[in-house]
Every structure is written in C-alpha cells, then in structure tokens.
Amino acid sequence: MWISPAVPIALRDAALATGFPPAADPSGAAILLDVQPLTSATSPTSTWIYALVAPFPTVTDGVTADDLRRSWAGEPTGPFAGRPLWMDQPTLDAFTALWGAPGSGSVQVAPAGELLDAMWAGQPAWGIVPFESLQPRWKVLSVDGQSPIHKEFDQSAYPLAVPFALQPAAFSLPPSNRDPSKMTVLVMTGVTAMVRATASRMETKGLTYPAEGIGGWLRSADVTHISNEISFADSCPPPNPSQTSLTFCSDPDYMALLVDVGADVIELTGNHMNDWGTDNFLYTLDLYRQNNMQVYGGGADLTASLKPLTLSNNGNKLAFIGCNPVGPVADWATASLPGSAPCGDYGWMVTDIARLRSEGYLPIATFQYYEYYTPYPAEHQVSVFGQMADAGAVIVSGSQSHYPMAMTFRGETFIHYGLGNLFFDQMNYILPDGSITTGTRNEFIDRYVIYDNRVISVELLTAVLEDYSRPRPMTEAERSQLLEDVFKASGWR
Numbered sequence: 027m028w029i030s031p032a033v034p035i036a037l038r039d040a041a042l043a044t045g046f047p048p049a050a051d052p053s054g055a056a057i058l059l060d061v062q063p064l065t066s067a068t069s070p071t072s073t074w075i076y077a078l079v080a081p082f083p084t085v086t087d088g089v090t091a092d093d094l095r096r097s098w099a100g101e102p103t104g105p106f107a108g109r110p111l112w113m114d115q116p117t118l119d120a121f122t123a124l125w126g127a128p129g130s131g132s133v134q135v136a137p138a139g140e141l142l143d144a145m146w147a148g149q150p151a152w153g154i155v156p157f158e159s160l161q162p163r164w165k166v167l168s169v170d171g172q173s174p175i176h177k178e179f180d181q182s183a184y185p186l187a188v189p190f191a192l193q194p195a196a197f198s199l200p201p202s203n204r205d206p207s208k209m210t211v212l213v214m215t216g217v218t219a220m221v222r223a224t225a226s227r228m229e230t231k232g233l234t235y236p237a238e239g240i241g242g243w244l245r246s247a248d249v250t251h252i253s254n255e256i257s258f259a260d261s262c263p264p265p266n267p268s269q270t271s272l273t274f275c276s277d278p279d280y281m282a283l284l285v286d287v288g289a290d291v292i293e294l295t296g297n298h299m300n301d302w303g304t305d306n307f308l309y310t311l312d313l314y315r316q317n318n319m320q321v322y323g324g325g326a327d328l329t330a331s332l333k334p335l336t337l338s339n340n341g342n343k344l345a346f347i348g349c350n351p352v353g354p355v356a357d358w359a360t361a362s363l364p365g366s367a368p369c370g371d372y373g374w375m376v377t378d379i380a381r382l383r384s385e386g387y388l389p390i391a392t393f394q395y396y397e398y399y400t401p402y403p404a405e406h407q408v409s410v411f412g413q414m415a416d417a418g419a420v421i422v423s424g425s426q427s428h429y430p431m432a433m434t435f436r437g438e439t440f441i442h443y444g445l446g447n448l449f450f451d452q453m454n455y456i457l458p459d460g461s462i463t464t465g466t467r468n469e470f471i472d473r474y475v476i477y478d479n480r481v482i483s484v485e486l487l488t489a490v491l492e493d494y495s496r497p498r499p500m501t502e503a504e505r506s507q508l509l510e511d512v513f514k515a516s517g518w519r
Contacts, residue, residue, distance in 0.1 A: 028055035032119035033190060034074055034156045035138070036203060044197045059199075061123035062191035070189030075157040075174050075204040076117065078186060079164040080106075081146045082435070082484070083518035085509045088168030089152075091185045100129015105150075110134040112145050112153030120188050121154070154186065157204045160482040162440050174204055175475040175483045177211060177246065210342040210476040213247035214390075214423050216445035216469060218254045219298070220280045223451035223494035225265030231495075233282040236449045239498035240489050243471055244287035248339050251346075252289040252448070253392070253425035255296025258313055259306040267451070267494070275302040281313055283449065291335065293425055294324025295350040295366045295394035300357050307364040323348030323392065324359060324366040331359035331367035334378055336387060342476045345387035347378055348425070350394040351410075366394065372410060376417040383418030388481065391419040394426045395444075399455055399463060401431045401515035403443040415439035420481050421474060428452055430468050430508065432516040440484050445470040451494040467491040468500075468508050 027046040029038050041059050042048065049055035062070045078094065080086065086105040093104030098121070102108055112134045113121075122128065136144050138155075142163055145151035152167065157174055160166065166175050172184045181187050192199055220228065227235055237244070244250045255274075262275035284292075292314055299307055307324075314321055322335035323346075334347040349369035350357065359365035369375070379389040391414040395407055403411075403424075411422045415436040424431060427444020434441050452466035471487040488505045489497035500508065513519050 027057040027059065028052040030058075030060035030119070032061050032116055032123050033059055034116050034120070034158075034203075036156065036158050037072060037074060037190060037199065040199055041192075046196070057196050058193045059190060061120055062189040064124060064189070066189070066191070068191070071192040071195060071201075072190045072199050073181065073202050074120075074188045074190060075181070075184075075202060076154050076186040076188065077157055077160055077164070077174055078152060078167040078169055079155055079160070080152045080167055081149050082163050082165045083513040083516065084150065084165045084167075085506050085513075086167065088171065088173070091170045094169060094185065095125065098125055098128050098132055100132045102132070106152045109150055109152060112136060112141055112151060113155065114138040114141065117154050117156070124188060160477075162438060162481055162484045163435055164483070166483050166485075175485070177206065177209070208341055208478050210249060210339045210344070211247045212249045212251070212344070212390075212474040212476060213244055214251045214392075214421070214445065214472045214474065215244070215253060215448040216425060217428060217447045217450045218252050219256050219274065219296075219450045220254075220276045220283065221256055221274045221451075222265060222269050223267035224449055225276065225280065226267045227493060227495035228280060228283065229265060233279060234286040236283060236495045236497070237287050239492070239496055240471065240487075241287050243473070243487055244289075247288070247473065249290050249337070249344065250288050251291045251293065252284060252287070253293035253296065253394075254284065255298050255394075257299055257302055257306045257310040259302040259309070261306075262302065272298075273301045274298045275306065278313060281317060284319065285317055289319055291337075291346055292319050292321045293346070293348055293392055294321050294331070295348045295392065295425060296324075297350065297352060297354065297357055297366075297394060299324055299366050300364070304363050304365070311364070322346045323350070323394075324364070326359075326364045328359045328361050328368075331365065332374060334382060334389075336382070342479050343387045344476070345382040345389045346392070347375060347382070347389060348392040348394070349375060352394060352396055352426075369393070372413060376413055379414060379417040379419050386479065388421075388476065388479065389414075389417075389419040390421040390423070392423045392425045395424050397426055397428060398431070398444075399429045399457060399465070401429065401512055403432060407443060411441050411443065412436055415441060423472065428455065429463070429465050430470050430512055432512060434516055438481070440474075440481070442470070442472055445472060447491065448497065449495065453491060453494055469497050
C-alpha cells in the first residue's frame with residue numbers, strides 16, 4: 027500500500043492500522059491512498075476537513091476564499107496580506123495537489139508540533155491545520171462565513187475540505203475527521219439579574235425583550251449556562267428602575283426569559299440568592315426543576331450546594347462546579363438551610379475537580395468572585411483560578427464580573443476572569459473617584475466547542491447593552507476595540 031505524503035497523520039495511521047504493508051513508491055503498490063482530484067466523478071473515500079487558524083488573541087474573525095487563494099498564489103490580499111500561511115508538510119502537499127504550487131514566500135512550513143508556538147511568536151499569523159489538531163490556543167477563522175466549529179457548517183461551500191481516494195477500496199477508512207455527532211457547543215455567560223430597569227423593560231416591552239438581540243447565540247448551543255443571581259418570589263413587588271436597595275427578587279413570570287434562551291444549566295453562586303428569604307430560594311429551585319433546568323453552585327442545603335453537576339452530550343462528559351467566596355454569610359447554604367455554595371479554603375473544590383477529571387469528565391469551574399470594575403484580576407483571583415486549572419479544570423470562568431475582564435491560558439485550560447453582564451441594567455457605573463464608566467455595557471458570551479471529550483475551541487462572542495436590558499451583537503468597530511483592550515489587559519499586546 028502506497029500512502030501519499032499529502033495524507034494527514036490521522037488518516038495515514040488509520041490506513042496503516044489495517045495491517046497492509048506500506049510501499050516505498052506508487053508504481054508497484056496494489057493499493058493507493060492519495061488526494062482525489064476535484065474533477066473526479068466518483069465519491070471520495072474520505073473528506074478531510076482543515077481549519078484556517080490564527081493565534082487566539084487575533085481580532086480578525088474571518089477571510090474570504092478569494093483572500094486565501096490569492097495569498098496562496100503569491101498575490102496576497104485581505105487582513106493577513108504579506109504574512110505567509112503556516113502549515114506542516116503533509117498539509118502543504120495536500121493543498122498543492124488541489125490548488126497547484128504556492129507562490130514564492132506564501133507558505134511557511136513547520137513540524138505540526140511546532141506550529142502553535144511559532145505562530146504565537148510571529149503574530150500576526152495564520153495557518154492551516156487538520157480539524158483534529160484544533161486546540162483552544164488557536165482561533166478558528168471563518169472562510170466565506172463557513173467555520174468547521176459551527177453546527178451549521180456547510181462542507182460543500184468550504185474550500186478547506188480535501189478529498190482522499192483509496193484505490194481499490196480494499197478496506198474502510200473514516201469518512202471524515204469531523205463528525206457532528208461528537209460535537210457539543212457550550213455557551214457560558216456572565217451576570218443575569220432580572221431586577222430594576224431590566225425587569226421594568228420586561229414588564230413594558232415583553233418578557234423576552236432582553237433576548238431579542240442575542241437570543242440566537244444562546245438557543246443554538248447544546249448546553250446554555252446562565253448565572254441567575256436572583257431568586258423568584260410570588261411576593262416580589264413591581265420593579266422600580268430607581269431602586270437603591272440591593273435586596274432583590276424576580277417575578278416568577280420572568281422565568282419565560284430563561285426558557286426563551288434555552289437555558290439548560292443554572293449557576294446559583296450569586297450574592298443575592300437569599301435576599302427574599304430561604305423559602306423563596308427553595309421555591310426557585312422547584313421552578314428550575316419544573317422547567318427542566320439543572321443547577322449547581324447552590325442548593326437546598328450545604329451538601330447539595332457543593333455537589334457538582336454532571337451531564338453528557340454527544341458523548342462529551344461535562345461537570346460544573348462553583349462557589350461563592352464573598353458571601354454575605356446569609357447567602358451561604360448551611361447544614362439545614364439553602365443558599366449558595368461557600369468556597370471555604372477551596373480544598374474540597376480542588377479535590378472534586380481532580381476526581382471528576384480522573385473519571386473522564388471535563389470540569390468547568392465558576393465563581394461568584396470579588397467584583398472589580400477593571401479588566402485586571404487581583405493576585406488572589408489569579409491564584410485561585412490557577413489552582414482550579416492545575417487540579418484539572420478545562421474551563422475556569424468568573425460569573426461575578428459586571429465588567430469584561432482579562433483572560434489567559436494555563437496549559438490547555440482557558441481562564442476568563444470575568445465575562446461582564448448578560449441581562450442586567452448597568453448602562454454605566456460610578457467609580458470610587460466619581461468618574462463614570464460605561465464599560466459595564468460591554469459583554470462577553472464565551473462559546474466553547476467540545477469534540478470527542480476535548481475542548482477544541484473558544485469563541486469570544488461580544489455584545490453591548492442597550493435600553494438597560496437588551497444586549498445586541500457589537501458592531502465590527504466596537505468588537506475590535508473591546509478585543510484589543512482585553513487582549514492588552516491579558517498581556518497579549
């Protein structure tokens with residue numbers, strides 16, 4: 027069996043696993059595995075999906091197919107004009123077979139294991155890698171709006187799909203390296219508090235009004251996380267946009283918003299869970315049960331509050347665990363009363379994360395941490411979030427922040443210190459020095475792609491709050507500015 031140098035490592039390994047001996051050249055081989063010409067009338071044995079990638083702190087979200095092909099041909103256009111396309115040798119061979127030889131200086135080749143570090147060191151940079159090589163420190167770029175990490179991906183409209191033919195078809199090979207049935211899309215969000223002006227707009231403009239701009243992002247996920255900091259109460263008075271008290275409740279009818287956005291997982295680590303009494307916390311837990319929403323980070327008593335939430339989706343095993351280090355004391359669960367999970371010394375959390383990881387789960391650790399109206403985390407926050415990553419968490423996320431915060435990687439773990447608000451009325455905030463920031467309007471919604479029980483990609487969705495209640499997708503200019511600011515705060519600029 028002769029295997030072309032253009033065949034990616036994973037497909038080559040699958041072919042060799044059949045036991046047919048490899049041949050040094052095609053002339054004397056009984057079986058050939060090679061790129062199939064696009065003009066072929068027969069169906070390929072395998073169609074291998076490649077991704078266009080850049081280092082994670084890249085602002086550009088995508089390019090056109092024309093930008094890509096012209097850059098390959100040595101006539102660069104688009105946002106990466108003048109920057110070579112990075113790839114390993116088999117990838118170069120595969121696309122040379124499809125597109126012809128690249129133009130002089132248009133491609134930079136490196137071993138697969140060195141591409142990531144080389145591209146991070148040489149930003150701005152872009153490259154092509156097989157889908158199975160994706161990992162969170164890459165940003166996947168769309169091509170003509172198509173991205174292989176999206177559920178709605180259309181392979182027929184995507185230029186980075188390479189057909190391979192096995193002639194004759196002596197054995198079976200994987201039809202592709204991308205199987206949608208193995209993919210889970212998880213959306214993580216920041217603060218939800220359906221109170222004050224947000225609740226007032228819901229009363230006057232409709233209970234699902236806040237979701238009109240970004241609801242599709244939330245509904246399209248397989249697993250949608252909402253950190254709702256407020257308990258529901260039948261006795262909750264009508265909302266007052268000018269309320270100065272920080273004792274909050276939500277009308278039970280507001281559950282309609284969470285249902286509308288497809289909420290699956292509710293985090294209960296918020297500081298206000300017992301504002302309207304422990305009976306209403308228990309009532310809220312029952313409402314979630316009635317609406318098939320699972321909870322973690324709080325519960326009917328201390329034991330329940332500390333218990334991780336485990337679930338499976340498309341073969342991917344997720345575990346959510348969270349706590350509240352801030353209090354107030356009355357908000358924390360006790361041996362006999364409901365509330366949010368107290369963090370204590372975090373030892374129990376480290377132990378549980380390590381156990382869950384050893385059981386094949388992907389632990390996701392979240393916190394109602396101390397609040398800062400700045401993108402920069404405090405040293406103790408960096409330390410605590412880092413402990414969770416070291417214990418085995420694949421995602422560590424701050425649910426507390428009313429202001430979008432920095433992010434980092436610790437090994438393969440993605441840490442986001444604070445996402446900002448989701449549904450909360452903070453159009454601005456008065457800082458201690460008397461100045462006013464509107465940074466509270468900016469929001470991150472983090473979309474994670476999990477494949478074959480591994481986090482392979484993180485997408486930063488960005489929104490801006492309008493009308494005290496309704497976030498909308500940012501314009502390109504707004505998004506670019508927020509990403510630049512946060513990437514700078516993250517030490518990536």
